Amino acid sequence: MTFTLNELAKHVDGQVDGDDECKIEGVGTLQGAQAGQISFLSNSRYGKYLSNTKASAVIINERYQSKCPVNAVIVDDPYCAYAIIAALLHPDKPVSPKGIHASAVVSDTARIHDQAIIGPLCVIEDDVTLHAGVIIGPGCVIGRQSSIGENSRLEANVTIWHDTQIGKRALIHSGVVIGADGFGIAEQKNGHWIKVPQLGRVCIGNDVEVGANTCIDRGALGDTVIEEGVKLDNLIQIAHNVHIGAHTVIASSTAIAGSAKIGKNCKIAGAVGIVGHLEITDNVVVTGMSMVSKSITEPGVYSSGTLLEKNSSWHKNAIRMKQLDDIARKVKKLGSE
């Protein structure tokens, strides 16, 4: 795909500073881009590469305009503009062949739109509904009575259990498991555990992305809910009856325990742990590897954990941590003497 700089700028409400007619056919980093490519500057950490870039054009905000040695597209938010322009220049390859691959095992009672694509070696169980434009990658299994909305895409080897609802334009990456039983067990007097039937579903809104090998368990009673626009990274655990508000994003390897309710527009970093049966309000940011063990009722940035140091000094300090209450009492006593 080739565009003029002017055409690209129009797509992102940007102003061209330089040659309107410059031909652009791809994207690149400030350091790596070559003639014919457009780059962008968003993270100021990379500002030092602007002066030497060989890109034909750079997407920047006004602040950098005077420092840009090549054609520029001036926008308020260069990263969003880059995302749009990169998608124009590098559209997804069309999937072929169309239709249902001969090797797929598809139930007679499944309702498959004639604009849906089912890849090789998939299993589509009874009463599944696939809407127009759905693409199911190779090796996926979709359980009975599940429904997948228009233009959603499952990459290879995704597993969707029965009665799962997925909205429009979802992107589900390989290895994801949606709708497995939640971890519902009841302890008997003798210390043995009995299984609590997991009778709810998973309901996922529109425009949700789920990263590779992430697990979203079905509800015990009632549903596990992922609202529209949520973006989940890889290897995340979403337990039964969790509710995630619209447009919240969660980074890799975070674990969320049962019945936790997370608000809208939250940003949860990687490897965070969230305890069950609590509530996090809207617009909360939790930094990496923090443990959330109480509800969060005010928007803001929250953290736990300790900072990295050389092992030798860490060990001395960590031992003192076990004496901290004693130390605090001594300080109090000394202060009152």
Added chain:
Amino acid sequence: MTFTLNELAKHVDGQVDGDDECKIEGVGTLQGAQAGQISFLSNSRYGKYLSNTKASAVIINERYQSKCPVNAVIVDDPYCAYAIIAALLHPDKPVSPKGIHASAVVSDTARIHDQAIIGPLCVIEDDVTLHAGVIIGPGCVIGRQSSIGENSRLEANVTIWHDTQIGKRALIHSGVVIGADGFGIAEQKNGHWIKVPQLGRVCIGNDVEVGANTCIDRGALGDTVIEEGVKLDNLIQIAHNVHIGAHTVIASSTAIAGSAKIGKNCKIAGAVGIVGHLEITDNVVVTGMSMVSKSITEPGVYSSGTLLEKNSSWHKNAIRMKQLDDIARKVKKLGSE
């Protein structure tokens, strides 16, 4: 399935307070249940919903009997009783078709009981044994010489490597990998690593549940052992030669390093890390995100980590943590002045 309240009560050794003949056909939460449904009250956090419930009956213990506005089943342990009643009212749907799906690739030397079910697009290698009542979901791969006990069930896309032993009534969720090589590598003088052959097996007892995308590695020498009644949540790592005692339960995203030995009836919360070559005695509880770096020889509840706070105050405190040994020495000196 429909039962009278009296029939249900008999299954859980409970007493009916109210209409013995009330018809029950499903379960629901205290807040969500409708006529014809039975609910339960176990976690006192939900006690506030009892007075307005629209359920036809509620499973409660004696303490709540006077406050229950509808029919009640009185038991000692409402959650266990609920688990049993919910399973009666909502039995698993029978899997169909029976037998071995035509698309499965099954070795001639595999011994498949005629009451076992193998779903579409499975691969069953040489000398595998599947006992009566085993159900293998779509897309599973079972390696040579593995054996799966009576009435065990593998959901879709499970991978079992060669020589794995699984007991009766196991439930293995999608994406689980059992029997992959342990992380056995030896460092040579030049800093390169050579692989240590992983020659042991994975042996799993009866009544074990394994959550989605959990990994259980085979032993290096000798076996990785999961005793009977163990319940594992999703995305857990069980390294080579780990031994987990009977009826221990482990929540999601916990990682257990090689040759750790965990006792019976332990409760390990989510995102816990357990170092290798240590021993945890029976009846130990480890709270969420704790790191176990030494053996635990006494039953009890154990924790590590710090509490969540606003990022601004966290950062100040975390910097002080790196000075803690110095602070402690100063306090000691001040106290002795």
Added chain:
Amino acid sequence: MTFTLNELAKHVDGQVDGDDECKIEGVGTLQGAQAGQISFLSNSRYGKYLSNTKASAVIINERYQSKCPVNAVIVDDPYCAYAIIAALLHPDKPVSPKGIHASAVVSDTARIHDQAIIGPLCVIEDDVTLHAGVIIGPGCVIGRQSSIGENSRLEANVTIWHDTQIGKRALIHSGVVIGADGFGIAEQKNGHWIKVPQLGRVCIGNDVEVGANTCIDRGALGDTVIEEGVKLDNLIQIAHNVHIGAHTVIASSTAIAGSAKIGKNCKIAGAVGIVGHLEITDNVVVTGMSMVSKSITEPGVYSSGTLLEKNSSWHKNAIRMKQLDDIARKVKKLGSE
């Protein structure tokens, strides 16, 4: 396979102390080995088992020579020697049948070496290249234009996305996802997120091992790079544009955020978190469950986190941690009075 002790010793440059002609046909632990088996002593924790071993021979270093009650092979590094000898005595079983399984779906444009093996129910997309000696286990999916080097092996149910490069002698375990989209999203003014196209690749060097259910995302712009000799355990997250230097090893459940650059010969323990856009120099060791939030510029051992204690005392100390900056200020003031 049977060898004389002398033959085995020659393979590892070892000296036999005892019967050169002793026949060895397998390996075992010091405690479990029987006649005909060879064991090893590497971790001094197991030294107590040497005096009672029933092994026919033990691989040890000089230090233990006088205490060994049976035949010995004396080497500098018993664990490396054991790895080599175990591989001789227990070679991998040859995979059969050879060639491409009839149930695999293989593109006409794929270049499959006639010494490559493709298992049942695999999908090999357009323009994939599989070199001599490659083994693809059952249920794998390999995306278009990917290339897998000589003698590499994928176990069952591995997913490789398009344009991935894998070197020679790789071992990729079940459930691994290589080349899924990185977590690239841009926040718009209205709080909604748009996807940033992930246009890079994953490039993996020779002699790399990747553990079960680990994820390695493709680059956003430019590639995610795993250099030669890297060994990754299970359930690890490698985000887009991460670069891991040669011969670095990473244990289970560690998460590495985008564009982090990790040096050569590092040892990263389990459940570590590494923040994005930082650099870790060569020869760094990070202990289990640590969080790396800044670049590490000097080799050494690094840690964060706190030590396990009984929950009751932990809770008191954890509350004081939130007061630590105040405590430190009080101590300073007291010291200056």
